[in-house]
Amino acid sequence: MTQSLSPIRALCRDCGTRPPQGSARCPRCGSPRLVSHPELDLLSIAHIDCDAFYASIEKRDNPDLQDVPLIVGGGQRGVVSTCCYIARIYGVRSAMPMFKALEACPQAVVIKPNMEKYAKVGKEIRERMRALTPLVEPLSIDEAFLDLTGTERLHKATPAETLAGFVRDLETDIGISASVGLAPNKFLAKLASDLEKPRGFSVIGAAEAKAVLAAMPVGRIWGVGKVFQKKLEKDGIRLIGQLQEMEAADLARRYGSIGLRLARLSHGDDSREVTPSRGAKSVSSETTFRTDISSFETLRPILRNLSEKVSARLKKSELSGRGITLKLKTAEFRTITRARHLQDPTQLADKIFAAGEDLLQAEADGRRFRLIGIGVSDLEPADRADPQDLIDPSAERRKNAERAVDKLRDKFGKSAVELGLIHAARDSRRRDDG
Incomplete structure (x- = not known):
């Protein structure tokens, strides 16, 4: 961003006035909600997260x-x-x-x-984000990264001013508040948006990034989950500042490729771009039969096999999703889609299949089908997937069993462990190929 912007580096979040730096309140509206930072008008990468x-x-x-x-x-x-x-x-x-x-x-x-209802509001907010910039990268139903680089001429405002106006309009028009993080990259923007929730507007500049990060626990680094955090703590590493003092080569020897990422992020270095499309909007698998099938009992193991494939792709891509969609095509080439929205995102074949099975049972009424498919949409990062189910204790056992099967398949190949349902699907297809 050019240095020709206004030298004033303070902003009233409630009315958009640019008061002199050091002001305690806005001289126009009297609000104390001012944001002031040396790099305020030089930053354009934001993370917006709706509050509760x-x-x-x-x-x-x-x-x-x-x-x-x-x-x-x-x-x-x-x-x-x-x-x-x-x-x-x-x-x-x-x-x-x-x-x-x-x-x-x-x-x-x-x-x-x-x-x-939540998805409908989330979609409206997403469209408002895209009116600010085409570079919107959704993370979930209520949060996204935005890159406002080069939008000053369009909005006749700096990115900071544009973002402040955006969250004001959310409260006025939709009745929802949001917190903003503004920074030179995605990693720091995400950290900044968590600093002052709710209704926060926080800035982490490039010059201060290393010092701000030093006192934070290693768990604040993107990609460091609870298991890996415990491993780091076991090695005596609890704060990001400790990582900053270590050589990248040493971290790579200890932790492989993730060690190099720790070295970069601990210093506030993040080269990831804000990408409007985070890869596929859904992950799906389908199959067309040589001979039309009407029996639910015959379709069921085939659906299980497809659910396994979708699950494997989600896990490989480190994604999960809330939306489950069943696709059927009748003998008359009519396409039927039925969907269910899960409360929590999943990447487990067990849950994908369970939702798809319920949808299939309602449609398998004697009609003949020539195609079946299952897909997962509303994608989110894998670390949000499958929280513990306290009502159904067996769900946790099934989850652990599936993870164990995944490890065996990774080591010995997919055919090392196969469910009876999948064998039934293969036998059914062999009979169809007859």
């Missing part, structure tokens, strides 16, 4: 809930999907077992998730 998204929508739609602790969750899973910031004061957190959440905050109101 599901709970905010429910409070917007029911004003009686505005000042009460609200939990969105429960249902079959028995866990908290999200909660408002009032509930968080009492210690309620996402993914917490519902009984623990209600022990911590017994006066909370509990609402079951309405994913269709």
Whole structure:
């Protein structure tokens, strides 16, 4: 970004005024919500994250809930999907077992998730983001990276001013608040958006990145999950500052390719670009039969086999998804699609198949089909997938069993472990090939 922009580096988030740096309040509207930073007008990579998204929508739609602790969750899973910031004061957190959440905050109101409503609002917010810049990279239903480089002439404003106006309009027009992180790259922007939630607007500049990161735990680095964090802690590495003091070659010897990534990110270096399309919008697999099939019992193992393929592709791509879509094509070449939206994203064949099986059972009414397919959409990073199911203890056992099978297949090949259902699918196809 050019240096010809206004030298004033403070911004009122509530009215857009550019007060002198060092002002405690906006001279125009009196708001104390000012953001001031030496690099404020030089940065253009942002991460926008809606605040307590599901709970905010429910409070917007029911004003009686505005000042009460609200939990969105429960249902079959028995866990908290999200909660408002009032509930968080009492210690309620996402993914917490519902009984623990209600022990911590017994006066909370509990609402079951309405994913269709949330998806509709999320789509509207996404379209507003794309009006700011074509470079929007969604991470989930309520958050995305944006690259506003070169948009000053279009919006007649710096990226910081454009982003402040965007979140103001979200609150006014849609009734949802969001937090913004502004930085020189995606990694730092994502960290910045978490610093002052809710309704935050935080900046991490290039000059200060290393110092800001030094005091943070290693778990704040993108890609460092709980298991790897424990491994690092076992090796005596708890803070990002400790990684900064280590040589990249040493980290690579210890941890392989991820060690090189740790070396770069610990210094705030991230060369990833904001990409409008994060690869495929869905992952799917389908097959066409030589002979039309009408029997549910014959279609079922074939669907299981396809679910295994989709699951393997998701795991390989480090993705998961909430949307499950069954595709059928009748003997008359009519295409039928049926969909289900899961509460949590998954990458497990067991859950993909279970949802697809329910959809198939409703359609297998004697009609003959020449094609069947299964797909997963609404893709999200793999680290969000398949939280523990406290209502169905066997779900965790099935998850662990599937992971064990994956390891055996990685080591000995896919044919090393096959389910009876998949054998049935192969036998059925052999009979069809007759």
